[in-house]
Amino acid sequence: MSERKVALITGVTGQDGSYLSEFLLAKGYAVHGIIRRSSVDYRERIAHLEGQPNFHLHYGDMGDSMSILQVVSKVRPTEIYNLAAQSHVQVSFDAPEFTADVDAVGVLRILEAVRMCGLKDSCRIYQASTSELYGKVEEVPQNENTPFHPYSPYAVAKLYGFWIVKEYREAYHMYCCSGILFNHESERRGETFVTRKITLAAARIAQGKQDKLYLGNLSSLRDWGYAKDYVECMWLILQNEKPEDFVIATGEQHSVREFAYHAFKTAGIELEFRGEGMNEKGVCVAGPERLIGKTLIEVSADFYRPTDVVNLWGDPTKAKEQLGWNPTKTSFEQLVSIMVKHDMKKVAADHVASLVRTNLAEYLEKGVVK
Ligand code: NAP
Numbered sequence: 001m002s003e004r005k006v007a008l009i010t011g012v013t014g015q016d017g018s019y020l021s022e023f024l025l026a027k028g029y030a031v032h033g034i035i036r037r038s039s040v041d042y043r044e045r046i047a048h049l050e051g052q053p054n055f056h057l058h059y060g061d062m063g064d065s066m067s068i069l070q071v072v073s074k075v076r077p078t079e080i081y082n083l084a085a086q087s088h089v090q091v092s093f094d095a096p097e098f099t100a101d102v103d104a105v106g107v108l109r110i111l112e113a114v115r116m117c118g119l120k121d122s123c124r125i126y127q128a129s130t131s132e133l134y135g136k137v138e139e140v141p142q143n144e145n146t147p148f149h150p151y152s153p154y155a156v157a158k159l160y161g162f163w164i165v166k167e168y169r170e171a172y173h174m175y176c177c178s179g180i181l182f183n184h185e186s187e188r189r190g191e192t193f194v195t196r197k198i199t200l201a202a203a204r205i206a207q208g209k210q211d212k213l214y215l216g217n218l219s220s221l222r223d224w225g226y227a228k229d230y231v232e233c234m235w236l237i238l239q240n241e242k243p244e245d246f247v248i249a250t251g252e253q254h255s256v257r258e259f260a261y262h263a264f265k266t267a268g269i270e271l272e273f274r275g276e277g278m279n280e281k282g283v284c285v286a287g288p289e290r291l292i293g294k295t296l297i298e299v300s301a302d303f304y305r306p307t308d309v310v311n312l313w314g315d316p317t318k319a320k321e322q323l324g325w326n327p328t329k330t331s332f333e334q335l336v337s338i339m340v341k342h343d344m345k346k347v348a349a350d351h352v353a354s355l356v357r358t359n360l361a362e363y364l365e366k367g368v369v370k
């Protein structure tokens with residue numbers, strides 16, 4: 001492997017991109033990230049890294065081959081982590097063409113840029129693949145040999161990404177591989193993914209800022225890990241002697257209902273689930289007086305998908321044995337606790353900030369402060 005340690009991360013502003021940047025900077029890499037131009041500069045997850053001498057940002061878009069080519073030729077990375085994607089499964093039903101362009105053809109754009117820049121023998125490529133490939137699962141738990149059965153436009157696009165990476169590995173002997181990652185969450189998780197939606201709502205309900213939480217399929221099963229632990233694995237996959245694909249998971253499975261139960265409990269609210277299907281409700285049975293007996297969770301058809309993946313459970317044996325990775329560094333209970341504690345503080349801080357803003361506006365109006 002090369003002495004230079006130059007990483008290019010697409011999707012650097014995302015949950016994983018931000019943790020991976022921190023991880024690689026700590027390992028002495030020069031880290032370059034691709035960002036999209038937006039009318040509002042929303043780069044909260046990486047704001048603390050901007051200005052560091054080894055951290056550089058470049059404008060580009062996964063839908064724009066020229067911008068990708070330009071960045072790859074300028075940076076000449078030794079490792080590329082292709083994390084950029086339209087990553088929300090439900091949104092992929094509303095925007096299937098965009099999802100296919102970014103999540104499928106985007107992967108091809110990266111591979112071709114590396115070839116065109118003459119880096120095919122010196123640059124290793126990690127592709128952010130997904131357990132969604134198993135979709136309507138054909139086997140439980142799922143490992144590297146489980147057949148794929150994608151079950152959403154997102155998963156179908158990611159399947160192309162998986163196969164084109166395999167194809168370039170075989171056809172051009174490039175060091176490129178896929179991490180088949182199961183769901184991983186954190187306090188930086190996007191707010192419309194189910195775990196973060198739940199932890200934020202639990203914190204808001206506990207602090208009197210929200211009355212109820214509406215969810216979709218409560219019985220859906222996931223293998224949830226901690227994102228901070230998973231980015232280490234992305235790096236380990238690229239340090240392996242040979243380019244190979246790996247399943248990254250905890251090996252433990254929980255339902256959305258269980259996640260909600262634990263999250264609310266951490267926020268000081270005990271729930272009991274009553275009823276079934278669309279009529280199921282989460283009722284408060286212990287906790288703050290004002291909430292006892294109230295329905296805090298209801299099911300809404302809005303959050304059901306035309307086809308849903310309901311039984312994901314990964315077998316991380318290969319990653320454990322070959323990469324020496326520890327899949328249970330952070331337990332399910334610890335993950336829930338990290339997220340809820342973070343969101344309890346966030347909701348309290350947002351409240352104080354809004355009070356300050358309101359009072360400041362009043363003082364400015366009255367001329368108390370100028
Ligand atoms: P995320 O938080 O949604 O981040 C996605 C990133 O992709 C953001 O930085 C986003 O930029 C960028 N992006 C989207 N469209 C783009 C485009 N057209 N051009 C350039 N950048 C674009 O996702 P994540 O949870 O960190 O996941 C990272 C990757 O792993 C994704 O590929 C996802 O599909 C895959 N994955 C995630 C999980 C999981 O459980 N988290 C599991 C398996 C696989 P903006 O900030 O500008 O939107």
Ligand code: GDD
Nearest residue numbers: 087089130131132182183192193194195215216217220303
């Ligand atoms: N988002 C969401 N919102 N999901 C809900 C809700 C809700 O209100 N109620 C129930 N669910 C169910 C979904 O139907 C799904 O079965 C499960 O909760 C998890 O949904 P998400 O958190 O949106 O994640 P995902 O599993 O669809 O996709 C994530 O994980 C994939 C890996 O398996 C994303 O990060 C993908 O990018 C990633 O590939």
